[in-house]
Amino acid sequence: MSCVFCQINRSELPAYTVYRDNDCHGIMDKFPLSPGHVIVLSHSHVGSISELSSQERASLMEAGNKIGLALKATNKKIKDVHYLINDGPEANQHVPHVHLHVIPRYGWDLGLLPYRFLTRFANPLNYVLSDKRLSAWAEEIKSHLL
Numbered sequence: 001m002s003c004v005f006c007q008i009n010r011s012e013l014p015a016y017t018v019y020r021d022n023d024c025h026g027i028m029d030k031f032p033l034s035p036g037h038v039i040v041l042s043h044s045h046v047g048s049i050s051e052l053s054s055q056e057r058a059s060l061m062e063a064g065n066k067i068g069l070a071l072k073a074t075n076k077k078i079k080d081v082h083y084l085i086n087d088g089p090e091a092n093q094h095v096p097h098v099h100l101h102v103i104p105r106y107g108w109d110l111g112l113l114p115y116r117f118l119t120r121f122a123n124p125l126n127y128v129l130s131d132k133r134l135s136a137w138a139e140e141i142k143s144h145l146l
């Protein structure tokens with residue numbers, strides 16, 4: 001199977017893991033909408049949350065909540081968090097595999113978000129994309145998971 005998220009779940013592609021349980025896997029987004037952006041991948045290869053079991057949907061949200069709390073504990077500049085699922089290609093789902101975005105908000109970033117939304121795959125910001133930065137974020141988030 002060529003799904004990039006399945007390959008990450010099987011450790012066939014590198015990723016910075018912040019969380020893992022029986023149903024899902026949280027990793028640093030390599031194309032972050034804001035610094036600290038995490039995506040939580042279901043272990044099941046399905047495109048829509050409606051195809052997950054109730055247990056899997058609940059685990060996805062529970063993992064997102066834990067990661068959101070850890071992000072706030074990691075960086076006091078993070079004011080709030082978006083929890084976002086693009087459920088299907090017409091909803092901007094780029095990889096047809098369920099994933100929950102956990103996107104930190106800093107208060108100053110209202111103008112940055114739409115810019116990053118439109119350009120994040122074509123115009124990455126190196127300061128948030130370096131392996132060193134992503135690794136540091138992952139370690140910080142893991143250290144604050146409850």
Ligand SMILES: [Zn+2]
Nearest residue numbers: 003006045097
């Ligand atoms: Zn997949």
